[in-house]
Amino acid sequence: MLLIGMFDSPFVRRVAVTMRLLGLEFEHANWSVGKDLERIREYNPLGRVPTLVTPAGERLFESSAILDWLDENAGPERALLPPSGPDRRQALNLMAMATGAAEKGLMQLYERAFRPEDKRHPPWVERCRLQMSASLAAIDRYTGERGASQWLVGRRMTQADITVTCAFTFLNDALRIAEDRVMYESLATLAARCESLPAFQETREAFAAPSG
Numbered sequence: 001m002l003l004i005g006m007f008d009s010p011f012v013r014r015v016a017v018t019m020r021l022l023g024l025e026f027e028h029a030n031w032s033v034g035k036d037l038e039r040i041r042e043y044n045p046l047g048r049v050p051t052l053v054t055p056a057g058e059r060l061f062e063s064s065a066i067l068d069w070l071d072e073n074a075g076p077e078r079a080l081l082p083p084s085g086p087d088r089r090q091a092l093n094l095m096a097m098a099t100g101a102a103e104k105g106l107m108q109l110y111e112r113a114f115r116p117e118d119k120r121h122p123p124w125v126e127r128c129r130l131q132m133s134a135s136l137a138a139i140d141r142y143t144g145e146r147g148a149s150q151w152l153v154g155r156r157m158t159q160a161d162i163t164v165t166c167a168f169t170f171l172n173d174a175l176r177i178a179e180d181r182v183m184y185e186s187l188a189t190l191a192a193r194c195e196s197l198p199a200f201q202e203t204r205e206a207f208a209a210p211s212g
């Protein structure tokens with residue numbers, strides 16, 4: 001199996017952590033969306049990561065589609081997303097807020113990485129920052145109400161914990177939201193607990209801004 005994309009991407013990382021937790025071996029193509037775009041495009045016409053090449057040679061795009069395939073192969077007992085009902089809906093909502101916050105963070109970073117200074121639009125960056133912060137605050141509130149020593153959904157770690165942690169760590173690294181950390185205390189506690197586990201430590205990579 002080949003996983004394409006750097007672990008400083010929260011989308012690539014949530015796939016890598018999931019594969020580690022499921023005990024799946026994979027080769028890692030540590031390619032940057034900046035300098036390795038053409039190589040990535042040979043596998044994915046959109047030039048995006050993560051892209052996964054399965055043992056059968058299928059190419060899978062989009063982290064959610066890759067996670068869906070990994071869960072299907074893991075079987076119902078080991079799948080990381082709850083199978084149905086309120087737990088599944090809650091996990092999907094938390095994951096949508098976390099990936100949405102990460103996307104809004106990326107848009108702020110791409111404004112700097114890919115646009116010349118005179119083409120940047122501060123109101124757009126501010127809008128993204130607000131959306132990102134509101135989403136993180138909602139996850140933090142939920143985590144606090146649930147109790148930061150618990151998993152986010154049910155009684156074991158699920159994809160919600162993995163995705164929320166990968167998004168939070170990425171945003172802390174890339175945008176220094178740690179300055180606001182007091183706003184996200186419960187979320188930070190949960191993320192620190194996850195980050196101490198081997199599957200997270202083995203896939204930790206400091207953020208490197210892409211250059212266009």
Ligand SMILES: N[C@@H](CCC(=O)N[C@@H](CS)C(=O)NCC(=O)O)C(=O)O
Pocket residue numbers: 009010011033047048049050061062063064106
């Ligand atoms: N919705 C996608 C988002 C993936 C994504 O935005 N990946 C970034 C890296 S963090 C990327 O490939 N950026 C290059 C581009 O979109 O041009 C997913 O979940 O896989």
